[in-house]
Amino acid sequence: MFCEQCGAPIPEGARFCEQCGAPVAQEVDVALVTPAEPEATPVPEPEPQPVHDSQMPRRGDAVPRTGLLPVRLIIGTLILLGLAFAAYWVLANL
Numbered sequence: 223m224f225c226e227q228c229g230a231p232i233p234e235g236a237r238f239c240e241q242c243g244a245p246v247a248q249e250v251d252v253a254l255v256t257p258a259e260p261e262a263t264p265v266p267e268p269e270p271q272p273v274h275d276s277q278m279p280r281r282g283d284a285v286p287r288t289g290l291l292p293v294r295l296i297i298g299t300l301i302l303l304g305l306a307f308a309a310y311w312v313l314a315n316l
């Protein structure tokens with residue numbers, strides 16, 4: 223914060239300039255309103271573009287991931303069936 227009258231630095235929360243005594247309440251209101259608006263406007267604009275770019279690689283990654291899951295399940299079930307069959311075969315020969 224800087225005083226409009228003399229340009230002296232004013233600590234946040236101060237209502238009057240320490241150098242010239244000019245009221246700073248109006249500057250505080252402007253400073254609180256102005257930063258909130260530019261922060262709200264740019265946020266929605268840049269997000270949609272990265273979302274489209276991120277969805278494309280995500281979809282490509284999702285396809286192999288979903289394709290690998292059944293393979294792992296099939297391999298796991300085959301191993302379990304093999305172990306079960308081996309155990310059954312060992313127990314049957316005993």
Ligand SMILES: [Zn+2]
Nearest residue numbers: 225228239242
């Ligand atoms: Zn001043």
